[in-house]
Amino acid sequence: MKQNVHVMEHPLIQHKLAMIRDVNTGPKEFRELVEELSMLMAYEVTRNIPVEEVEVQTPLCKTKCKSISGKKLGIVPILRAGLGMVNGMLKLIPTAKVGHIGLYRDPETLKPVEYYCKLPPDIEERELILLDPMLATGGSACAGIQFLKEKGANNIKLMCLIAAPEGINVVCAAHPDVEIYTASVDECLNDHAYIVPGLGDAGDRLFGTK
Ligand code: PRP
Ligand code: URA
Numbered sequence: 001m002k003q004n005v006h007v008m009e010h011p012l013i014q015h016k017l018a019m020i021r022d023v024n025t026g027p028k029e030f031r032e033l034v035e036e037l038s039m040l041m042a043y044e045v046t047r048n049i050p051v052e053e054v055e056v057q058t059p060l061c062k063t064k065c066k067s068i069s070g071k072k073l074g075i076v077p078i079l080r081a082g083l084g085m086v087n088g089m090l091k092l093i094p095t096a097k098v099g100h101i102g103l104y105r106d107p108e109t110l111k112p113v114e115y116y117c118k119l120p121p122d123i124e125e126r127e128l129i130l131l132d133p134m135l136a137t138g139g140s141a142c143a144g145i146q147f148l149k150e151k152g153a154n155n156i157k158l159m160c161l162i163a164a165p166e167g168i169n170v171v172c173a174a175h176p177d178v179e180i181y182t183a184s185v186d187e188c189l190n191d192h193a194y195i196v197p198g199l200g201d202a203g204d205r206l207f208g209t210k
Contacts, residue, residue: 004179021199027208038088074126081202082131112143124152133202135163138170164195
């Protein structure tokens with residue numbers, strides 16, 4: 001596995017991943033599971049964020065503790081499927097600022113088309129976690145990362161639930177500075193650039209469309 005790709009093998013993550021892959025899992029359960037998976041993955045993706053020493057008065061005495069330092073984290077879901085991952089992240093990091101990037105994959109060209117962007121201020125000083133459940137060709141993730149960099153971001157992580165080897169290669173080649181966190185690296189893409197075995201269309205399964 002490439003150096004900057006982190007596959008989260010924790011049994012809870014793998015168990016919930018199996019459930020969202022299941023074609024019989026309906027939108028309500030699918031949404032809940034994506035939220036839970038995002039919360040579990042947030043734990044790992046934030047493992048190296050900087051902390052500083054603070055003094056805390058306990059009921060017994062003063063003691064030195066650790067507290068997250070610097071600018072707050074930013075989380076940036078790629079619309080629309082990335083929205084399903086926001087609440088899980090916010091449960092663990094409630095002070096994170098949330099930006100949004102709207103991209104959809106044109107079904108003919110398979111290229112990402114941008115339609116919305118609203119980001120938190122000072123993004124050059126923030127650690128940003130880009131959220132999208134599916135990393136397929138890598139087009140959407142690369143466009144999202146490029147977009148954040150053009151706005152000044154210089155500390156970006158990508159968190160997805162399922163990644164295809166093709167998408168990983170594309171992101172790693174274009175953005176070697178971006179660490180990728182995923183619950184699975186699947187086998188391949190099919191002729192329609194869907195991840196196999198994957199889970200189907202994440203946006204449709206989250207929102208009950210199709
Ligand atoms: C899906 C998914 C990613 C993209 C991945 O979104 O959520 O954003 O496809 O494919 P890629 O790696 O080949 O770019 P989609 O374009 O279907 O839009 P949606 O979230 O609005 O359903
Ligand atoms: N987008 C999805 O939602 N699923 C895939 O398998 C590929 C792209």
